Amino acid sequence: MSASTTPDQAADKAGRDENAASDPEGERAHFGYREVAAAEKAPLVQGLFQSVAGRYDLMNDLMSGGIHRLWKSTMIDWLDPRPGLHLLDTAGGTGDIALRVWERLGARAGDDQADENLGSGRASSCITVCDLTPGMLAVGRDRALDRGILGGIAWVCGDAECLPLPDSSVNAYTIAFGLRNVTHIDQALREARRVLKPGGRFLCLEFSRVVVPLFSDLYDRYSFKVLPAMGAAVAGDRDAYVYLAESIRRFPPQEDLAAMMAAAGLSQVRFRNLSGGIAALHSGWRI
Template sequence: MTKQAAEQARRKRAAEEPGAGESRVAFGEREVEASEKPALVRDVFRSVAGRYDVMNDLMSLGIHRLWKASMLDRLRPRAGEALLDVAGGTGDIAFRILDRTEGHADVTVLDLTEDMLRVGRDRAVDSGRLGPLHWVCGDAEALPLPDASFDAYTIAFGLRNVTHIDRALAEARRVLKPGGRFLCLEFSRVVLPALDRAYALWSDNVLPRLGGAVAGDRDSYVYLVESIRRFPAQAELAERIRAAGLEQVRYSNLSGGIAALHSAWRL
């Protein structure tokens, strides 16, 4: 796809996406006004913030740690770089970046939910990570950050929660420096039929029960399961990343497609 065609596709998709007060969008198993979704998502993560990391281990049987390690292997952060982790409130990706750079990268963590950021800040203090960490409460669709200010943009298990995916992708490109890297780790479409059936049973029957028993919030995990189901498949997301103006887009399936890692560059 040429740059001109990519820009035309991006504009067409932006025009088709629902705007505030103009249309209804999916929120779990129901539809809501587009303008209402950010507050509802914030309520979900406010509810589960205190048990979010424990639930990640239970939901993925600990495999999310391997997926995140793969993300960091692909990123290869270096000392002195400025990196932005979006939807990373509890600090999991940011801490991994600091560990790999021996505390010499400048990491900004942005999240829609202050409660998630509070968990991350507390974890940073408890683990003695008091270095170049910045905590920002903000929206992925309208980042309160300057143009061309980061060497890398990462988002892990957060893109499916935004109301307008293409706006978030456009914002990712905006804040990246020329030559900057984009990485998105997200649940995706399982590509192995037998695994697909087992994963569907796990998601539909086990995860909401775990959410109720461990986090005390079954409904939030019903929403999270449904958000995974509605998220674009690997190839579609790759095309939307290209349409946002990012280049050299690639993706790799993890654990048979339960998750996928997309990467791209701002050139």
């Protein structure tokens, strides 16, 4: 075992290696509606987001009509950041969640200067942004610098299924619109629990299953017709937004994800539908 590998990570890796060895054809995974070798999915996801990194935030605004901002605000309301927060924001490359949390910590401390990092809420807190894609992290770092944020937020390239953090090292874990892109959702959930301290909170904001039947057909047409065309015109990558629509349909519905969270060892699991189930916010705790 290497010095950077924890016992929990070693056990999970051994289990995955054993499963792969028992499958002579190799493990498979879904990349949207395509089936690929499991080992190929992460590089495909990384390449996709590297391609759209520069226009990722703009596309989020355009394709959601800005509603994603309200969803993220709801997520941060649930998180309720307080002084002493040690947050891991996974798949958070462009920094949208991290920067919002940082601003909330400053406001809580009465420090409303966007270019100051000396408020008590910030001085006692730290945020780690972990993302698989270097290009996304570069955008996030640039956004932080543009706001005068020179410390308090670390930008780390890493995989949600094998986080580069010690056991029980953070008291909050967030992942927004990233969980559906991992190869093994169950493994990512176990990793989230591993890095959380006892009493730490897990929050996942993700596209989900529409719960308003009359709205479902309209949403499908928008997802599979409008979004790819918008992606081609704005981000120069139609395929990335075809994948987006397909990956949403492949993602477990609300109740199934809640069950997976519980199976990974998270407690007091609950979820809230947003905008009729277009997105859902899931919460759990490490007890």
